[in-house]
Amino acid sequence: MRKFGVLIVTFIMMLALAACGNEEENVEGKTFKVGIDTTYPPFEFEEGGKYKGIDIELMDAIAKDQGFKIEYSPMDFNGIIPAMQAGEMDVAIAGMSITDERKKVVDFSDPYFDAGLTLVVKKDNTDIKTIEDLKGKTVAVKKGTTGAKFAEEKADKGGFKVVQFNDSPSMFQEVSNGNADVLIEDYPVIAYAIAQKDLGLKITGDRLNGDQYGIAVIKGENQELLKKINTGLKELKKNGKYEEIVNKYLGE
Numbered sequence: 471m472r473k474f475g476v477l478i479v480t481f482i483m484m485l486a487l488a489a490c491g492n493e494e495e496n497v498e499g500k501t502f503k504v505g506i507d508t509t510y511p512p513f514e515f516e517e518g519g520k521y522k523g524i525d526i527e528l529m530d531a532i533a534k535d536q537g538f539k540i541e542y543s544p545m546d547f548n549g550i551i552p553a554m555q556a557g558e559m560d561v562a563i564a565g566m567s568i569t570d571e572r573k574k575v576v577d578f579s580d581p582y583f584d585a586g587l588t589l590v591v592k593k594d595n596t597d598i599k600t601i602e603d604l605k606g607k608t609v610a611v612k613k614g615t616t617g618a619k620f621a622e623e624k625a626d627k628g629g630f631k632v633v634q635f636n637d638s639p640s641m642f643q644e645v646s647n648g649n650a651d652v653l654i655e656d657y658p659v660i661a662y663a664i665a666q667k668d669l670g671l672k673i674t675g676d677r678l679n680g681d682q683y684g685i686a687v688i689k690g691e692n693q694e695l696l697k698k699i700n701t702g703l704k705e706l707k708k709n710g711k712y713e714e715i716v717n718k719y720l721g722e
Contacts, residue, residue, distance in 0.1 A: 501538070501541055502538060504540045505543055505553055506525065507565070510525075512720060514544075514563075529561075535702040567616040578686050583683040584680065587655070590673055591652050595674070610654075616679075616681055
């Protein structure tokens with residue numbers, strides 16, 4: 471009986487190992503749903519009916535390198551993590567800053583971009599350069615972003631009002647129209663937007679923090695996929711493809 475018991479245990483262990491192997495194999499060739507926010511150039515935007523940007527090309531390249539497929543699902547940034555929690559999305563790449571709060575519900579890849587928040591005002595504004603200059607002002611932010619969180623945390627002490635928007639263009643318009651005094655946005659996003667089109671805006675002062683972007687999967691799930699994303703990211707940095715993609719949108 472003891473020998474029979476040992477055989478059963480051994481058989482169960484073999485099945486478990488096989489299951490682990492299958493999990494890794496199943497990543498290859500499998501299609502994963504990826505949540506994106508297409509109002510976030512240069513990382514994600516839609517042009518001519520196609521999705522473009524740093525995040526899109528980076529995710530495409532990682533998937534190709536690691537042998538899996540992806541299907542993009544555009545939505546408001548604020549709804550991406552809830553969609554993942556509901557099982558509607560497998561992955562998120564949306565210029566998403568790696569924060570302790572988000573780490574409670576998602577697992578992040580290795581950082582793929584160093585960003586940082588900055589203040590943005592109308593071109594003719596010479597009064598605002600630092601957080602201390604925001605007293606009595608109206609600050610525009612995008613819902614669900616680190617910029618919104620930063621502003622909300624500073625609002626009471628700084629004595630300013632925060633207004634939130636669902637997308638970046640609406641936030642930009644609020645400041646250029648004079649309905650808000652300043653906006654808080656990720657530096658590369660606003661730098662690209664201003665370079666592409668005359669928004670009547672300018673960046674002012676130094677960066678407010680040092681954010682890093684990561685690719686996310688729901689916490690505790692899709693760990694083999696996350697490993698492949700990290701492996702693919704390292705490979706792209708090694709072979710020069712990562713630099714090629716970033717420079718295409720932000721310049722050398």
